[in-house]
Amino acid sequence: MDCKKENLINPEIQMLQLPVSFHKKTRQNLVEAMKGVAQGRSIALFRGDTTKPIQDQDIEENFQQESNIFYLFGVNEPDCHAVLELDTGKSIIVCPRIPEAYKLWMTVKEAPYFKETYQVDEVKYDDEFENYLKEKNPQEIHVYFGVDPDSGLTLPQPEQSFLQNYNIVKDKMYHILNELRVFKHQEEVDQMKFIGDVSSEAHVRVMANTKPGIREYQMEALFKFHVQERTGSKEKSYDCICASGNEGPSILHYHDNLRVVADNSLILNDMGSKYNGYCSDITVTFPSNGKFNDKQKEIYNAVYDAYISVLRSIKEGVQWQDMHHLAEQRILEHLVKLGLVIQAPIEELVQKRVGAVFMPHGLGHLIGLRVHDVGGYAPGHPEKLKDLAGLRSLRTRRTLKAGMCISVEPGCYFNKVILDQAFNNPEVSKYLNRSKIEEYACVGGVRLEDDVLITKDGHFNLTNVPRTVEEVERACAGLPWKN
């Protein structure tokens, strides 16, 4: 193949640094928060992400730094540990000592690099760490250990054999550090707005370049290209979901992205990127041929109504579960009007969980250094529900407070498995107009997702994509889309 100059690479890239002063502040906050919890001469120890070979090869998985060590130290190289002395506040990065000969093969970063870049108090090589501990002789070594409520997993722990000589404390720091991370500093909001903007632009670019007949993965490719070409980021927030047709958009985490995009089909693209550690998570839904048909528009507007209602209501003091109910209620009202759901008091429909037939997931999740961020469930806040459809999928039930970042992602789906269950459940099926629902099944699903910062009076939106039917159709046509 010959290749013409296409000007696909533009020297005007986008960057936003996270200042070292931010990490200094997060460390001070942790020291403060651990006072009265940690005994005398104690330290907190963090294990960064490691170099992970792919199977038995000398090729590696993409490096993705562990979020706590990044939050506190900014360090973004593999195979590091870091120490925060809880008595003195001193910060120490422990970096690997890489043999001189490796300089032929890779960029070798040594202690002075870490000291200069991250401006911690000290940098030690990994082979000096044991001696440091002997000298410090900490009464307690606090590590970050707890079961993540989304995954059920715990973080890989520091595993140096000499740690067995010390008192490793696993049950103190988890919720304290999570709680600090829940409330975003301005520097973090800046990062999230930055990557939210880049991800939004990538979505709009995909919309303008999509047409029936392409493959779903081609949209993923263009989204990722935009983000890496603009910012250099190779970090992964989550796997791209590019879903089209009757079925794809109804599968919540569909990321096969293999189908041919049919004409007259909705496309649900749930894609976000990650930059300097911070995530975005954005979903748009748009018609494959650029124009909504009537049924698509009706369901889209039901979700849009839920979306805009929630955005108009959220602010400090609001219960997240109430927002979930609000979204559910708005969607149900539309479905009743369209005849898919039988007219009944809205409280009854909510109570019978009819809304969860169409929106079987939670309304959103905290977001930050992880796409599903920490702190959703914590001591002193409502517990995770086990039973109620839709609500049991909520990733938090907290009362919103200024400084939280959360995704708002109402959706309405025609998922075969869920609908079959509902039709076979007399408690629920009596509210459903089966033939009408089957008429609408071709819509597949709609989800609209923004990431927002909660403020005292409302929210600050970190996402900037077309949302009304008119805006979406203009973006698909490659026109200026903003009303």
Next chain:
Amino acid sequence: MDCKKENLINPEIQMLQLPVSFHKKTRQNLVEAMKGVAQGRSIALFRGDTTKPIQDQDIEENFQQESNIFYLFGVNEPDCHAVLELDTGKSIIVCPRIPEAYKLWMTVKEAPYFKETYQVDEVKYDDEFENYLKEKNPQEIHVYFGVDPDSGLTLPQPEQSFLQNYNIVKDKMYHILNELRVFKHQEEVDQMKFIGDVSSEAHVRVMANTKPGIREYQMEALFKFHVQERTGSKEKSYDCICASGNEGPSILHYHDNLRVVADNSLILNDMGSKYNGYCSDITVTFPSNGKFNDKQKEIYNAVYDAYISVLRSIKEGVQWQDMHHLAEQRILEHLVKLGLVIQAPIEELVQKRVGAVFMPHGLGHLIGLRVHDVGGYAPGHPEKLKDLAGLRSLRTRRTLKAGMCISVEPGCYFNKVILDQAFNNPEVSKYLNRSKIEEYACVGGVRLEDDVLITKDGHFNLTNVPRTVEEVERACAGLPWKN
């Protein structure tokens, strides 16, 4: 941002299926090869790659199937095992049983899907595997176990607890299966030519879109976009190396890709992709502003001479180490002519390892389902060298045979660490003209890498990128480049 229609997504994608008959053949070959090795009622058991969470998150690493289970069964889904009965030849895929409720969240593949897609004799769910073993009651369970000579690692092993009731044989299958994989079937060559062509096109597209002032990672972004947009592949052959300036190209596995591309600098792009399990591995070197300067051209042509000399010489029966020496010799001849290396009998320069100062890596490696493929060192073939510079980095020293696929990648670098060592080693420094070498250090490095299939009479090239100075300059200008 508003986005115009750019036509960046083209419905005319490229695909090439790997037929199930191929995997049937590889299984038959393994059964045949294990005859006389495996006792009576024995089986071979393979563990596919698993779903791997990123730290404690409910987000996963990219799935990358283990190459043996793919080679023998074609199965490309996570969390599978597979059995090949060595007595009967029967093939069985063991797939995970995924709860019905997951169908809301993901595309769930069940036994009939695996049976239909991979046409094995039987498919069992993982919870049926123990019973299968009880019924079969194999005398031996052969697993693939051996230390990879490149990484020093072994493959993760099947770890079902009930396997302890059986005789697990670890020391028989490794080299037998590797040896089968060394010799490519036509179906494999087709796959490698396919992904070689796509990767070549991606390189040319990057060359036409590159100019001084861009960042190295922007080239990586465009390369990956081209491959995923054209083929859908998300598989990783290896990390992209996009190196520019005086230093980057001299670091063999530089993949920081962060620098601004300077004017009048060489760019060394070592990028390959992976499709249907098969890898490509291609390096081009080109001038950032589209025109080589004199020094760049002189070093480029030294490497080109090595490259073309090797390609003209390789064929069945040739020793790979001799090809390494040939490349080294050609480069040395040029360096002598240019005055960087002192005139001396070429055998003396080779013997003193002066060539390794400039080409400190091996000439190439077997390639296939892994970028550094299996079988480079095996019983009955020359062992890995421990001492000799350059040669100790050879990933194989075998005699070439038709059917092998190997990369040919001579290079000439001005690496600071290696040069300093050489200048400080009187045995070597006496052959070096230091001031002349320092004059050429701004060239950084040149590497040219093709993947080829060895034939009886020569080779079949799986790579198709501009190679002569004229071709490269035309490609950089976005012109038809082929002579």
